[in-house]
Each structure stands twice: as structure tokens, then as C-alpha cells.
Amino acid sequence: MKTCYIECISGISGDMLLGALVDAGLDQVYLSGEIAKLGLDGVRLRFEPCLRSGIAGTNLTVEVAHDHSHRSLSKIEEIILASDLGQAVKDRSIQIFRRLGEVEAAVHQVPVEKVHFHEVGALDSIVDIVGACIGFEALGIEKIYCSPLNLGSGTVTAAHGVMPVPAPATASLVKNIPTYSEGPAVELTTPTGAAIVATLAESFGPMPPMRIQAIGYGAGDRDFKGRPNLARVLIGEAGGASEATRIYVIEANVDDMSPQWAGYVHERLLEAGALDVTLTPVHMKKGRPGFTISVLALPDDRERLGELLLTETTTIGIRMHTAERRVLERTSLDVETPYGVVSIKVASENGTVRNAAPEYEDCARIAREKNVPLKDVWQQAHFAYLSSKQES
Secondary structure, eight states, X not given: OEEEEEEOBTBOOHXXXXXXXXHTTOOHHHHHHHHHTTXXXXXXXXXXXEEETTEEEEEEEEEOSOXXXXXXXXXXXXXXXXXXXXXXXXXXHHHHHHHHHHHHHHHXXXXXXXXXXSGXXXXXXXXXXXXXXXXXXXXXXXXXXXXXXXXXXXXXXXXXXXXXXXXXXXXXXXXXXXXXXXXXXXXXXXXXXXXXXXHHOSOBSSOOSEEEEEEEEEEOSSOOTTSOOEEEEEEEEEOOTTXXXXXXXXXXXXXXXXXXXXXXXXXXXXXXXXXXXXXXXXXXXXXXXXXXXXXEEOGGGHHXXXXXXXXXXXXXXXXXXXXXXXXXXXXXXXXXXXXXXXXEXXXXXXXXXXXXXXXXXXXXXXXHHHTOOHHHHHHHXXXXXXXXXXXX
């Protein structure tokens, strides 16, 4: 599956993302031809190679005639739907603009049908959003992932006057998305850029396992001191489960909680999405016996699972740190035994089986139903799997 990871160390804007896709291999002539299908008069794309903090990238500029129009959501949708663009590009583009419309309606407390876009309704922003969707489709990208967003700081001047960074629309778009502020006191993530990644990205965090095939850098207009003003895309095939993934380890030490609650907390954490939960006996202050609860979590789940630990246990604090997790690719198959069908869990790497074991729940259920020892069911299932391997 073709995957794109968007890295936003200096934030993200529509033109930076589009420039990065061009730098990664999106054909300039093809992109310009597709944009022409929108029927926007006086629009031209200019691509310029440039350096940002010594790193080469592509700076994309959308050149338009003076455009002061404030377009409604319905007008923008009309422009997109009337074009000869592919259906997938139209659907994605409209999805992004509708999300923007909902955010603007909430910010200004008006019905979404009465929202009139200002900066985002300008021709260059329409080109940025539709162009990004054209790029993803042309490059065959099926899954999009994104790093946490660097929002910047300070203030920005917009149609409504001076606003704090992030601008109200951007702040609404990045709700529940990992963000931070680092670098120069300017707007680094724009509403257009935020809308694209907030709508299309599967998740925000470290780069997923992938075999990188193409890399592209999209440059912002300014060259910051000590920080490359670039957005980077890494494009490739999604990797197998045996490759490394970044996770968080969340831990809490507890010495004043009833052990009876431990099983409940364990279940709640797993139900909430924890990859694994373990309890380790420890000796704490004043020689008190206690235990450490350790939780493995995906980056997007760490805050929620940390909050659950604080809520469901008596701990007064938790600690988090990142770790690298490597897991084998897991599949399952059914084998026939004298007692019935049992599922076998198979763990492999690059096609080579490393481990295989009967599914405990299947064996336990059959043992109860047949009134036979659990170990007999397990052994028969394991023997059936080994026999099937020899036959194949």
C-alpha cells in the first residue's frame, strides 16, 4: 500500500505541501494541466528550486490576478464539481472545504451555508487544496500520516485584523491533534495546511513502518535562521508488522490501592486501546510492597491512557517515555483436531515462521465442552499444525 508521511518541523501550508509533492516526483506539467480544469482565469503555477538552511527543496507560488472575492462554500463546491477533475480528487477537495466551512461557522457563530471564506476562499488557496488532492491521487497514495504540527507563535494579520497564532480556524482544526510551538514567532501552520492534514491524515505521530521510495521538500517563502523552513514528504510502500514502530511506555507506581482493583484497571486499559498492560511487584518507600503498572500505547493514545491511569488508580503521578517496538507479522489458521477446530496464531518474519501456538481461548472452550484436560487439546492442536507444515 502506497503511504505518504508528512513531516511538519516548520509547520505546514498548502503551498509547502504541494511543493513537497512536486519535489517528490509529481509532474509539474501534469499538475498545471489538472489545475487548468478548474477554469480559474489568470492562474499560473511557478516552481523554483531553492535552499532552506542548506537543504534543497521546491518553492511553489500560485500566481493569480488580483483576487479579492469572498467565496461561499457552495460556490467553491460548484467550481470543483463543474471541473473535469477525477471523482476522487473532487471528493477529497470538497471534504476538506466542508471541514473548513464547519470550523469557520463555529468560529463566527453563523450557519455553515452563510460562511464566506476570505483568505482560504482566495484562488491560490483553492489551487493549494485541490492541487494537493491531485498530487496524492497522481502519486497513487492510499494512506496519509503526519507528524505533530508545529504551529508557530506570535500574531498574524488576516481579513478580520490582527489575530493570535494559531489563528482561530487553525486552532479549531487541530483540536485533538498533537501540536507544539517551536522556532520563530510567526504563523507556521496555516488554516489551509491544517485543513488538508486534519481531514486526510490517518494519524499524527512518528513515521509509520514503510519502505521509502521518494522524498520531497516543499519550501516556505522565508529562510529562517537555524531552522529549515520546509515541509517534507516521505513516500513509499507500507512496511510489514515486523518493522519498528514508535510507542510510549506509561508507568505508575502504586502502594495504596486494593489489589482487587488491579484486574479491573488492566481490563479498562486494554479496552481503551493499550497495546499491552503489565503489573510488576516492587518495594517502595518505607518498605511498602506495591506494584508498577506499565502500559504500552500508540502516540495518539498516550494522553487518554495516561488520564485513565490517573482516574482509575490511586497514583498521584505517571511517567512517560518513548520506546521502539518490533513485532513479528501475525496471522492465524485453523487446524482440525480430534476434539474440534482450533485456531493457531502464527508469527513470522519475511515469510519465515518464528513462533506458532494454539489459541488459548479455543483450547479452553473445547476442554470445558469435551470435559478433557486443557493440555491434551493444546498438544493435539500443536501436533496438527506441525503435521500440516510437513505436508505442505
